Amino acid sequence: MRRVLGFFAVAVIVAFAAVWLATLKGHFALEIGGWQIHMSAGLFVGVTTLFAVLVIILARILGFVLGAPQALGRWWQLRRQRRGEDALSQGLIAAATGELLEVQPWSNRVRSTLTASPLGLLLRAQAASLARDAAAEEAAYQAMLNHAQTEFLGLKGLFGLALAQDDSQKALALGLRAYALKPRATWPVQALFDLRTARGEWDEARALLDDADKTRLMAADVLRRRRAVLLAVQALEAEAAAPKKSLDLALQALDLEPGLLGAATLAARRLVYGGKDRRAQEVIERTWSEAPHPDLAVAYAAIFPRDTTPERSARLLSLARLFPRHFESCVLEAEQHVAMNRWSDARRVLSPWAQGNISARICMLFAEIEERQHHDSVSAHDWLRRAVQAPRDNEFRCTRCGSGSANWHALCSHCKGFDTLSWIAPKTPAPAAPDAGALALPATAALPAPDDPGSKGSAFDDLTHGHIPRS
Numbered sequence: 001m002r003r004v005l006g007f008f009a010v011a012v013i014v015a016f017a018a019v020w021l022a023t024l025k026g027h028f029a030l031e032i033g034g035w036q037i038h039m040s041a042g043l044f045v046g047v048t049t050l051f052a053v054l055v056i057i058l059a060r061i062l063g064f065v066l067g068a069p070q071a072l073g074r075w076w077q078l079r080r081q082r083r084g085e086d087a088l089s090q091g092l093i094a095a096a097t098g099e100l101l102e103v104q105p106w107s108n109r110v111r112s113t114l115t116a117s118p119l120g121l122l123l124r125a126q127a128a129s130l131a132r133d134a135a136a137e138e139a140a141y142q143a144m145l146n147h148a149q150t151e152f153l154g155l156k157g158l159f160g161l162a163l164a165q166d167d168s169q170k171a172l173a174l175g176l177r178a179y180a181l182k183p184r185a186t187w188p189v190q191a192l193f194d195l196r197t198a199r200g201e202w203d204e205a206r207a208l209l210d211d212a213d214k215t216r217l218m219a220a221d222v223l224r225r226r227r228a229v230l231l232a233v234q235a236l237e238a239e240a241a242a243p244k245k246s247l248d249l250a251l252q253a254l255d256l257e258p259g260l261l262g263a264a265t266l267a268a269r270r271l272v273y274g275g276k277d278r279r280a281q282e283v284i285e286r287t288w289s290e291a292p293h294p295d296l297a298v299a300y301a302a303i304f305p306r307d308t309t310p311e312r313s314a315r316l317l318s319l320a321r322l323f324p325r326h327f328e329s330c331v332l333e334a335e336q337h338v339a340m341n342r343w344s345d346a347r348r349v350l351s352p353w354a355q356g357n358i359s360a361r362i363c364m365l366f367a368e369i370e371e372r373q374h375h376d377s378v379s380a381h382d383w384l385r386r387a388v389q390a391p392r393d394n395e396f397r398c399t400r401c402g403s404g405s406a407n408w409h410a411l412c413s414h415c416k417g418f419d420t421l422s423w424i425a426p427k428t429p430a431p432a433a434p435d436a437g438a439l440a441l442p443a444t445a446a447l448p449a450p451d452d453p454g455s456k457g458s459a460f461d462d463l464t465h466g467h468i469p470r471s
């Protein structure tokens with residue numbers, strides 16, 4: 001509709017112009033050499049206008065012809081870029097799904113079409129990584145360093161390659177460069193912290209934590225735990241050369257993390273050495289309340305070396321009761337009952353743990369009870385056999401690589417993971433310990449029935465089938 005109206009408008013204007021030109025009065029005369037040109041004023045205006053229009057059209061045609069090569073080049077470049085971007089998208093998708101056979105052709109096409117694309121370098125690095133071509137991967141990451149957009153990514157890639165090649169010095173330099181480039185990014189701080197701790201550079205690791213604290217890059221509880229572990233490991237390293245400093249560091253660590261085993265045993269040891277038995281006792285009790293561990297019981301008993309067996313047993317029982325129902329507390333309590341020949345009490349404490357995958361230490365205690373109470377070496381041997389087959393329950397296990405360790409260390413000796421060792425004692429909460437007379441043991445079909453007439457009728461024995469020690 002608009003076009004029709006526009007057409008009519010132009011037609012009306014042209015008609016008016018034609019009428020105006022036809023009725024225009026005047027005469028145009030031009031003499032050049034022997035040539036004379038005469039025409040009416042209207043015709044002159046018409047011819048002049050037509051001439052101007054022709055000049056404009058010719059100029060346009062000439063400009064198009066002269067600019068055709070550049071226009072063709074731009075069109076060709078645009079088409080090439082579109083094909084490259086399409087190949088880049090397809091390649092990145094293939095890389096994300098790990099399709100090596102698809103990634104390589106797309107990467108080659110991107111390389112030939114988008115020669116200066118930073119993302120093309122990323123695709124090249126990913127293709128090389130999938131093909132396990134470390135040299136090509138490193139070359140791609142190195143090329144990324146020349147682009148501001150991909151420099152950080154290139155440093156991260158090179159850092160990973162350096163770690164894979166076990167070149168911690170090179171990794172450290174790359175990590176520091178990445179940290180200087182983006183000090184508020186999470187990755188460089190975490191990567192440098194892991195590297196510093198793996199290299200035993202505790203002061204530098206603590207400085208990183210201070211920086212992370214200022215920039216709020218780590219959660220408060222993570223910072224506190226890491227600081228505590230760093231203090232503990234520094235305390236342990238300083239104990240021989242600077243015992244006072246070692247004690248100070250250990251107590252600082254415990255202020256941050258009261259359940260830190262290494263710091264607690266060290267502090268107790270140094271405090272006892274300094275004649276501060278009461279303070280050592282408090283340290284162990286506080287740590288036991290947070291995280292019971294057999295080493296704490298050993299350290300606790302060592303505070304009072306002249307105790308008689310009943311005195312030591314009573315002291316350790318009081319320690320165990322600081323965290324009732326914890327597996328280590330139950331084991332410690334049962335051990336004290338066994339030491340004092342209180343068989344029923346020992347069984348009452350152990351019974352909640354005599355189900356399912358019974359811990360090796362529980363089996364060992366049952367074996368001791370059988371042997372000492374009933375002199376039943378057959379049943380005791382059976383429990384010992386079960387202890388051998390039971391899963392290990394008295395070691396630290398690395399949560400990263402699964403390696404075991406008898407003692408606590410800040411670093412896993414296998415994978416160098418920081419604070420990855422975790423005590424693997426059974427975590428299942430024990431059911432509420434009932435009284436011995438009303439003990440309700442869970443069904444333990446694998447456990448043989450007791451043959452002790454004295455125990456007949458007790459709830460404990462009703463639920464056992466012979467291999468559970470008898471009252």
Ligand SMILES: [Zn+2]
Nearest residue numbers: 398401412415
């Ligand atoms: Zn490990």
